[in-house]
Structures are given as C-alpha cells and as structure tokens.
Amino acid sequence: xxxxxxxxxxxxxxxxxxxxxxxxxxxxxxxxxxxxxxxxxxxxxxxxxxxxxxxxxxxxxxxxxxxxxxxxxxxxxxxxxxxxxxxxxxxxxxxxxxxxxxxxxxxxxxxxxxxxxxxxxxxxxxxxxxxxxxxxxxxxxxxxxxxxxxxxxxxxxxxxxxxxxxxxxxxxxxxxxxxxxxxxxxxxxxxxxxxxxxxxxxxxxxxxxxxxxxxxxxxxxxxxxxxxxxxxxxxxxxxxxxxxxxxxxxxxxxxxxxxxxxxxxxxxxxxxxxxxxxxxxxxxxxxxxxxxxxxxxxxxxxxxxxxxxxxxxx
Amino acid sequence: xxxxxxxxxxxxxxxxxxxxxxxxxxxxxxxxxxxxxxxxxxxxxxxxxxxxxxxxxxxxxxxxxxxxxxxxxxxxxxxxxxxxxxxxxxxxxxxxxxxxxxxxxxxxxxxxxxxxxxxxxxxxxxxxxxxxxxxxxxxxxxxxxxxxxxxxxxxxxxxxxxxxxxxxxxxxxxxxxxxx
Numbered sequence: 001x002x003x004x005x006x007x008x009x010x011x012x013x014x015x016x017x018x019x020x021x022x023x024x025x026x027x028x029x030x031x032x033x034x035x036x037x038x039x040x041x042x043x044x045x046x047x048x049x050x051x052x053x054x055x056x057x058x059x060x061x062x063x064x065x066x067x068x069x070x071x072x073x074x075x076x077x078x079x080x081x082x083x084x085x086x087x088x089x090x091x092x093x094x095x096x097x098x099x100x101x102x103x104x105x106x107x108x109x110x111x112x113x114x115x116x117x118x119x120x121x122x123x124x125x126x127x128x129x130x131x132x133x134x135x136x137x138x139x140x141x142x143x144x145x146x147x148x149x150x151x152x153x154x155x156x157x158x159x160x161x162x163x164x165x166x167x168x169x170x171x172x173x174x175x176x177x178x179x180x181x182x183x184x185x186x187x188x189x190x191x192x193x194x195x196x197x198x199x200x201x202x203x204x205x206x207x208x209x210x211x212x213x214x215x216x217x218x219x220x221x222x223x224x225x226x227x228x229x230x231x232x233x234x235x236x237x238x239x240x241x242x243x244x245x246x247x248x249x250x251x252x253x254x255x256x257x258x259x260x261x262x263x264x265x266x267x268x269x270x271x272x273x274x275x276x277x278x279x280x281x282x283x284x285x286x287x288x289x290x291x292x293x294x295x296x297x298x299x300x301x302x303x304x305x306x307x308x309x310x311x312x313x314x
Numbered sequence: 315x316x317x318x319x320x321x322x323x324x325x326x327x328x329x330x331x332x333x334x335x336x337x338x339x340x341x342x343x344x345x346x347x348x349x350x351x352x353x354x355x356x357x358x359x360x361x362x363x364x365x366x367x368x369x370x371x372x373x374x375x376x377x378x379x380x381x382x383x384x385x386x387x388x389x390x391x392x393x394x395x396x397x398x399x400x401x402x403x404x405x406x407x408x409x410x411x412x413x414x415x416x417x418x419x420x421x422x423x424x425x426x427x428x429x430x431x432x433x434x435x436x437x438x439x440x441x442x443x444x445x446x447x448x449x450x451x452x453x454x455x456x457x458x459x460x461x462x463x464x465x466x467x468x469x470x471x472x473x474x475x476x477x478x479x480x481x482x483x484x485x486x487x488x489x490x491x492x493x494x
Contacts, residue, residue, distance in 0.1 A: 028395075031395070032395070032396050034398060035379065035396040035397050035398045035399075036396070037398075038398040038399055038400075039382075042432060042433065043432075043433070043434075044432040044433075046432070047382040047383065047429075047432075048382065048383055048428070049381075049382040049383070077382075306396075309382075309396065
C-alpha cells in the first residue's frame with residue numbers, strides 16, 4: 001500500500017501566475033516535474049493519469065512551442081485534446097471571451113489552457129468557468145508555465161536556484177515571461193537583474209518585486225551573472241518605435257560574441273523563443289554548448305505534464 | 315489476534331519470504347526484484363539482501379511509482395506526491411518479484427501491473443507482500459506472503475514500519491483514524 005505521507009502542498013485548481021505561488025508550491029511543481037521527466041525516457045511515453053479528461057488549447061494569439069507542448073503533455077497523460085484558435089472562429093462574429101469559453105466548456109472540457117492578448121484574461125476566465133484554467137500567456141502579465149520551465153532548467157543546470165544571479169535582458173516592458181520569471185526566481189532565492197533600454201524598462205519594476213534590480217547598462221552586470229536570459233524584441237506589441245535602430249539595440253543589449261566572452265566561464269544562456277537571430281542573440285551563441293534554449297523546450301513538456309496533473313487533482 | 319509485531323518478527327518474516335522465493339527460483343539465473351514505493355521499495359531492498367545470502371547473485375533492482383496509474387486517487391485522499399519510477403534494468407523475458415508491504419484491495423497491484431506492461435514483458439511476475447490483510451476488490455493474490463491476517467475489518471489499519479523511513483521496524487494493527 002502506498003500511503004500519502006505529506007500534507008498536500010498543492011491545492012490549486014488553476015494556474016494563473018507565479019506571483020501568488022509560495023516557495024513551497026513552486027518547489028512542489030518542480031519536484032513533480034522530475035517524475036514526469038522520467039515518463040519521457042520510457043519506450044512507451046504515456047501514462048493513464050488523465051484518461052477520459054479533456055484539455056482545450058484556447059489561443060487568441062499565435063504560438064508554436066506553448067501550444068504544441070501543452071498538447072503533447074496532455075496526450076502523454078492520456079487526456080483528449082481539442083484546439084481553438086481565434087482565427088477562423090466565431091470571435092470574428094462578435095462572440096465575447098467569456099461566451100466563447102463557456103461554450104467550449106459546455107462540451108465537457110476539464111482543463112482550459114488560455115492565451116490571450118489582454119492581461120488578466122486568464123483570471124477573468126477562471127472566475128467564469130468551472131473547469132481548471134491554465135494561463136499560457138495573458139498580454140504582458142504572466143506566462144507561468146514558461147516561468148516554471150525556466151526555473152526547472154536553471155535548477156537542473158546548477159543543482160540549485162538560491163544564490164544565483166540572473167540577468168533578464170531586452171524588452172522588459174512588453175514581456176510576460178519576465179514577470180513570471182521575476183516572481184519565480186526571487187521567491188526561490190535568486191538575485192534578479194532586469195536590463196534594457198529605458199523606453200522598455202519601467203522603473204516601477206524595482207518596487208513591484210522586492211529584491212529585483214534594474215539597470216540600463218548591460219556591460220556593467222554581464223561579468224557577474226550566472227544566467228543570461230535574453231528576451232525577444234516584441235515588435236508586435238510596440239505601438240511606436242521604442243529604440244532608434246535594431247542595430248543600436250543589438251550593440252547595447254544584444255548577446256554578441258564580444259559580450260559573451262566577458263561572461264563567467266560557465267554562464268548559462270537562455271531564451272524563451274522565438275528568437276530573432278542576430279538581433280537579441282548571436283546565432284552561434286544560441287546554438288553553442290552553453291545555450292539551454294532547446295533544453296528549455298524539452299523541460300517544458302515535463303513541467304506542463306506536472307501542471308496538468310496537479311490542477312486536475314484538486 | 316496479535317496487534318503488533320516487533321523488529322525480530324519483521325526480520326523473521328523477511329527471512330521466511332526469502333526462503334519461499336528461493337524454493338521457487340534458481341539463484342544462479344537473473345531475477346528482478348521490484349518494489350512499489352515507498353515501503354515496498356524498502357522491503358525489496360531487504361529481501362534482495364536476504365536472497366543474496368542464499369546464493370542469488372544476479373538480482374536486478376527497480377522501484378515503481380504507481381501514482382499515475384491509480385484508479386482510486388480521489389479515495390485515498392490528499393494528492394500523493396508523484397515520484398519517479400526507476401526501472402533501468404532489463405525486465406523482458408526474466409522473472410520478476412513484485413514487492414509491496416501490505417496487500418489489501420489489490421488496486422495498487424493492478425496499477426503496478428499496468429505500469430510494468432509499459433516497460434516490458436517479464437517472463438513471469440510473482441507478487442510478494444509482507445502482510446495480507448484480506449479485503450480484496452480484484453482477483454489478485456500474493457504468491458509469497460509471511461503474515462496472512464484473514465479478512466481484517468476495514469476499520470482497522472495495518473501499518474508497516476521500517477527503520478529506513480520510521481523510528482523502528484514494526485507491524486501494527488490499529489483502529490483507522492477517522493478521515494476529516
């Protein structure tokens with residue numbers, strides 16, 4: 001007989017962001033993901049844990065990695081997967097977010113994975129439907145599974161998170177990845193430095209999350225960090241030009257070869273994808289031995305399996 | 315009926331289990347001993363040690379976590395932690411002793427068999443448990459067992475303790491605490 005020995009750490013039906021998760025909850029998800037990583041090493045990469053459950057990918061924005069990763073994660077847990085995209089749907093006929101969601105739910109959905117350009121949309125949805133809601137990116141607010149897979153990847157690389165210095169570079173203002181990572185990393189004891197041009201780096205970040213440092217000068221911190229986390233320049237979220245030229249951005253904030261050589265020897269390079277090669281990151285660094293970019297994608301699967309499993313147990 | 319067994323009883327039980335296995339298998343051939351987390355794992359370790367003492371020199375060891383294969387998650391209460399299964403040994407075409415501490419409803423064993431079928435196809439799987447407390451809900455029986463308690467009341471709980479996780483080795487039968 002297997003007897004449950006621990007008190008339940010995880011009691012959430014939804015995963016909306018990392019801001020509200022405790023350190024214990026974050027650790028619990030990462031530990032659970034360890035077990036799911038093992039599933040992907042088996043010859044039969046599938047377990048029956050979510051047999052008979054239905055997950056829907058409800059995406060109001062484009063995605064490659066996240067959508068496929070959630071689909072595969074659900075399938076490896078034996079759940080059924082359906083897809084919704086704003087493009088080609090009745091949204092063009094004027095159906096609201098909540099109406100669309102309630103209609104999808106009425107088909108018997110257990111988990112709704114939502115990506116939407118409006119910050120707070122996942123939370124709004126969680127209050128409007130009965131099924132579990134997982135935020136797969138709400139505007140520039142949060143992208144919690146990305147944050148978790150980044151935490152997982154850093155922890156796997158260094159064996160710890162506490163005490164590490166992480167600089168997140170680039171388009172801070174428009175990035176939901178930053179917000180999830182900032183909360184996750186600081187809760188687990190890493191030192192977070194946010195770096196970017198003043199136009200893309202609101203000073204308010206220093207007051208939002210205690211312990212977070214803000215700088216406009218990448219070269220002043222590049223030599224002291226364990227992790228360089230490059231963000232994508234999100235042209236689609238910028239209404240006006242936020243920096244003079246792409247070339248200038250690359251010179252000041254890109255991970256160039258010259259800058260890379262001034263990093264610590266064992267520096268770990270990360271990027272949430274999709275990359276603008278040659279803009280925020282030089283190609284041979286992204287493909288080099290110190291890049292964790294594809295490991296991030298691999299780990300995303302285990303982390304999402306863990307999240308899907310956990311939210312359905314509550 | 316006795317309501318507790320101490321360390322010397324436990325050690326005697328494990329010896330008896332090793333004796334039973336040794337009578338049924340050839341120690342010179344490969345055999346896999348796989349424990350179901352958590353206490354089945356400890357028992358499997360102790361059993362392997364006893365078997366080595368009896369000349370078994372090709373024992374493969376593995377640990378099975380069956381959480382993802384359970385059909386009674388909601389009944390056993392708070393979400394159990396999912397832990398990794400460690401099964402790096404070759405399980406195909408070899409006999410396997412599947413080990414758990416207590417046999418009750420049989421649902422854990424059913425889940426374990428399901429999980430194992432995703433890893434390979436042993437030539438034969440035999441079930442070994444320290445205690446059989448009756449109360450089966452599935453057609454499953456232990457091939458090797460050292461303490462058969464008959465059909466115990468559901469109000470009673472059989473608790474196996476090993477020094478690896480607990481203060482001392484013991485088996486106790488006590489009233490089940492009311493669930494909240």
